[in-house]
Amino acid sequence: MNIIFKKLYTSTVTKTLNSITSFYNSQIPLLDVYSLKAEEMTEVILKEVLDVFINNPENFKNFFQEYKFNKFKNNPFVKDINYYIINKNGEIIETDYEPDLGLNLAKRIPSYWKFIQKKLSKTDPYISMLSFEVKTNFPRMYAYKTLDNGNIFELGILLNENSVPIFFKTISVLNFNFIQNIYTYNINYTPFSSKFPLLSKEEKNIFENSPVNTGKVNDYTIRELSNWKKAYIYFKWSPPTINNRKFNFVVLTKVVMDFSEIISLKNIVEILFIIITFSVAIIVLIFSYRNALRVEKPITNLIKNIEDGNIGKIDDHTGVREIDTLIKYYSHITKTLAQKLSEEEREFSNLKRKLESMEKEKNLLYDMALKDTLTKLFNKKGAMNIITKIIKNQESFCVIYLEVDNYYLVKDSLGIEEANDMILNLVDIMKQTFRDRDFVFRFTDSEFVVVLRFVNLEISQRVLKRFVDAIKKFNITTDAKYKISISYGLIEYKNQNIDNLFKDAQKKMKEMKELKKSLLRKMKSSKQ
Structure with missing residues (x-):
């Protein structure tokens, strides 16, 4: 619904602006007719006045006052005439209009002063097209002639406002497409009609920042009040060129549009739409x-x-x-x-x-x-991995390196099966003697390593003695064809390298083995 209203709103504004500018543009040919008539009159007056000023300067002022009186009396088209002598620097050095004496145009209105100099350089004398006085908006004509001494003679003719159709005053008669009022102002923000309200400071700022539209209005500013019920449109307009002639004035236009009726209609339509939608939903x-x-x-x-x-x-x-x-x-x-x-x-x-x-x-x-295939114990490679982790965890432990003395003797004399049976019985004794947290490894066929965890050397010696006693008990009570005989070496871990740890324990085991062999030799020699 808002989209439809927005389109209608935009379309209405566009059509309104087109209608106003069409009205403006349609009045320009008529205004040009009056301007041509005023230019012809101005040219005659300039020639008559300038002739006396040049040829009889002593009597010029008296002549000019009498000339003005006769013109007003005989020509209702003219309301007042003033002359000005402007030096090369733009200063008014002589005039019959005392308030402007001493005024410097080059400083006060530099753009206009440059415009006059440019026109005189091409056309001398120069007669302007019809324009409007900044303070009063009365129609006015200007004529300029460069004198022999370089000064400029200016003639200003104020026309009777009733003798020229000033359509900017009557623009408010346009009343269509939600237009409430139309107000017009000159470039100095002076209303063209005394019935028009003065512009506020905010509105003056809007016009000051607005570009000038020539002929057709494309740039404008909109102020929306009371939830779109009222809109104010502001734009600057200057007449288009007609017959290679261009008027030198700008009209500021303020348009007041009242959309209260269409807003009310929009609200009614929205309510109806809601009712219809609700009814359809129920159905x-x-x-x-x-x-x-x-x-x-x-x-x-x-x-x-x-x-x-x-x-x-x-x-x-x-x-x-x-x-x-x-x-x-x-x-x-x-x-x-x-x-x-x-x-x-x-x-x-x-x-x-x-x-x-x-x-x-x-x-x-x-x-x-x-693992060893017979005993299912970890082999030397497995031992290296496990002991490495124990050392990494900073545990205290002792190592027993033991060897079955008679393994190969049993194997050679009784066979591999008896040798394996002896190994399995030894493993059972170790499992019964050592704790679950301790580790038993089989390095070779006859060599084993036991790791006693969280113990010192003294406790390990007691555990080792219990193990040796268990083997002795087995040898006494078993009816096996063999007896288990072991040699061992016990050592405590003191931050040694793992290989050195095994070597030191193995060395002690070998020392015990050599000691046993030495005792056996002595016993044999004593018997002999």
Whole structure:
């Protein structure tokens, strides 16, 4: 609704401005006729007055006063005549109009002074077209002639305002397209009619910043008041060129437009639009409700069967075309989804089996890489990884490096199976003796490393003694064909390199082994 009103509003403003400027432009030919008549009269007066001024300067003032009196008496077209002598600097040095004596045109109105000099350089004498006095808006003619001494003789003729059709005064008679009033002013903001109101400071600023439109109005300013009910339009207009002649004046126009009626109509239309929209909405709701009642039962049955999963019981002949179509689509979708789910389940099962197989292979490879195949203990590589983490966690620990003395003897004399059985029994003793938080590693066929965590050397010695006693007990109580014999070396971790830690413990183990061999040799020699 606002868009429609805005278009009407803009269209009305445009048509109003076009009508006003058309009226202005239509009056220019008539004004030009009066101007030509005034120019002819001015040329005659200038010639008569200038002839006396040049040839009889002593009697000129008396002559001029008498000449003015006769002109006013015999020519109702003329209201007053004044003469001015302007020197080269633009100063009025002589005039019969005392208030202007001493006025410097070059300083007071420099643009006009340059305009006169330019015109005289081309046409001398120069007679201006009809114009209007700035203070009173009376029609006026001006004539200029350069004297032999370089001064300028100016003649100003004030015309009777009733003798010239000043259409700017009567512009307010135009009353159409919501126009309330039209007011006109000259460039000095003086109204062309005493009935026109004076401009406010804000309105003067609007005109001051507005460009001049020649002939047709394209640039204008709009002030909207009272929620668009009233609009003020401001524009500057100057006459177009006619017959190669151009009037040198500007008309400031203020148009007051009253849109209160159209605003009221707009409000009524908006209310009607709301009522109609509301009525249509109610009708649509009633129609929709009736349709809903007609399809409620089939839809309820459809939803119930869907919730119960009874796809096969859904009746696709309910009598309502839309619902039947919906049921067919639903049945098709559910069957398709069931097929897809079945395929997905098969693919998922296959993928699960593949992943389980890969996991088993990974664990097998992991065990092969880090664990001993017989005892399932970590090997030396696994030991390096675990001890590195223990050191990184800044734990205190001790290391037992032990070797089964008679492993290869049992293997060679009793076979690999007995040797393996001895190793497994030894591992069982270690698992029963050492704590769950401790680690046991198998480095070689006959060598093992035990890591006792969170203990010092003294506690580790007691744990080691308990382990040795357990082996002795096994040897006494077992009926196996072999006895377990071990040599060992115990060392506490003191920030050593891991390799050096193993070497130091292994060195102590070898020292014990050599000591046992030495004692055995002594025992044999003493028997002999």
